[in-house]
Amino acid sequence: MSMNSVGRPTRPEAVESGYQPGGRGLLQDEPLLFELDGWDKTGVDLADVGDDLAGFDGLGGLVRSGPIGLPGLSEPETVRHYVRLSQKNHAIDLAIYPLGSCTMKHNPRLNEKMARLPGFADIHPLQPQSTVQGALGLMDRLAHWLKTLTGMPAVALTPKAGAHGELCGLLAIRAAHEAKGQGHRKTVLAPTSAHGTNPATAAFCGYTVVEIAQTADGRVDLADLEAKLGDHVAAIMVTNPNTCGLFERDILEISRLTHAAGAYFYCDGANFNAIVGRVRPGDLGVDAMHINLHKTFSTPHGGGGPGAGPVVLSAALAAYAPTPWVVHDDDGFRLQETPEAEAEAAFGRMCAFHGQMGMYVRAYAYMLSHGADGLKQVAEDAVLNANYLKARLSDLMSPAFPDGPCMHEALFDDSWLEGTGVTTLDFAKAMIDEGFHPMTMYFPLVVHGAMLIEPTETEPKQELDRFVEAMRRLATAAKAGEAERFRAAPVMAPLRRLDETLAARKPRLRWAPVAAEAQAAE
């Protein structure tokens, strides 16, 4: 056991492992809000309605008959509950968050400041358009930047996230095929390494999904693609760079074959952050692509969302863009909300109003603060950081595609763990004890025991080095036969290793009052 000079344990495995009710360190054991004591008080003074509602029937028989069952908590108790929960959380504001394919990068505070300007934050979507000209102008300029960066003639701003953007793109593709009398095309092709949302979106739109094989070097198998294309194929969905962190170097041929077969090319733009400013998807023959503003353009991500997934469209699909869009004429900016003459082909709306205004402001602030040259450097630094990690870990861990550089994420398989008794899952859990959020594991599915690391461009070299040192320490320990330590990990997390299998098989999705459970048992 490692001890410091006053006899205290210094390493995670030396710490007493039992879960200690009441908390550890300064982290309190946190019950559910409903399990906190003190139902007899309240933080808000409400007048007792007494019998005033006796006989009231204005709600069609829906007047509540008993207490609502909310816990009674004072304001400090409530605040502490949520702050304590937030302390148990990991966030990009605490440390590197290397989830591959998720692009967890820093959210610049300038974005936040701009989004809180009253002219953006305190407006309502039903306000007269003459009173929100600034906001509409921002949407127009954001659209201009997105079209310019992607080399595409049209953009639908409203989709609320990447998968919503996929839906928007495929609905436009379906509308275009139907307009051309090609409605019989019912198949969508997607590579085996695709994000799960790609086949899910295609299936949701009524398409049958057929997988395209992958080559040994992690790219789309052109021969397989060519064999599977035909008069029945509506579209292909390809991510570029793909989920293995590799640029599809045959992308021009992929697009040529697709168009020759009469199909459209949907590009999953989740990894646009690796090529922004350097490659324009429009030049690659892409017909539709979503852009995750919460990835490439640094708006909040994960629980901090909401996301925004605008979709750029080629000339072939532009007429089918969903409403609304911003139009600029002599009277200023206005929203084209209903299909008038110029929008007859539009398939409808993607959401009730105009999309995530707060995210538009943040993304636009990011674009303006970086400029076109800065965005190019974003892509370059994202790729440089990933290759730095790959280079510094490849002697201990096994890169899935060792030949050549990667793009914005470094992918390892688990062959280097063979015989150690340590799995990818164990390794990821041990990273928590080292103070790091684990990388993406077991995705993409085409790589055995995949570990997908995306550092993003916002990590300084010092933080990358700290991460590398921890990874090297763990990798060395795994190879040195310390499997037990990995199986026990994480020992420093509040609830240690969770039983993910039990949670998936028998999830407890609703809290039930303890008293009611006890009564039911009697």
Added chain:
Amino acid sequence: MSELRFTKDHEWVALDGDVATIGITAYAADQLGDVVFVEVPEVGKTVKAGDGLAVVESVKAASDVYAPVGGEVVAANTELGDSPETVNAVPEAGGWFAKLKVADPAEVAALMDRAAYEDFLQTL
């Protein structure tokens, strides 16, 4: 019942008369890890070889189980809904997914036998 036949997608088939019982191999169950959810087909559904027959989801991944041969679903192992762990415990017996009345029993004979399947596993 005949000896098991196997596919490259790690399904097994046992033919009894013209009824084929289908499941996933021990190798597949091991690779998936703890199975947490299984979706079996509805009885009466007709499938072609290569069509999606069932869905199996583990803590790691969700996968389609493909029909190794064509036919009509005559039975489905609905007990897996409540006890998906059976797929891990006895993948090549009680963990079966569905039974098909096969259109062409020769399709089964064309699949790999156990020795060929084990050779195939060596190549992975």
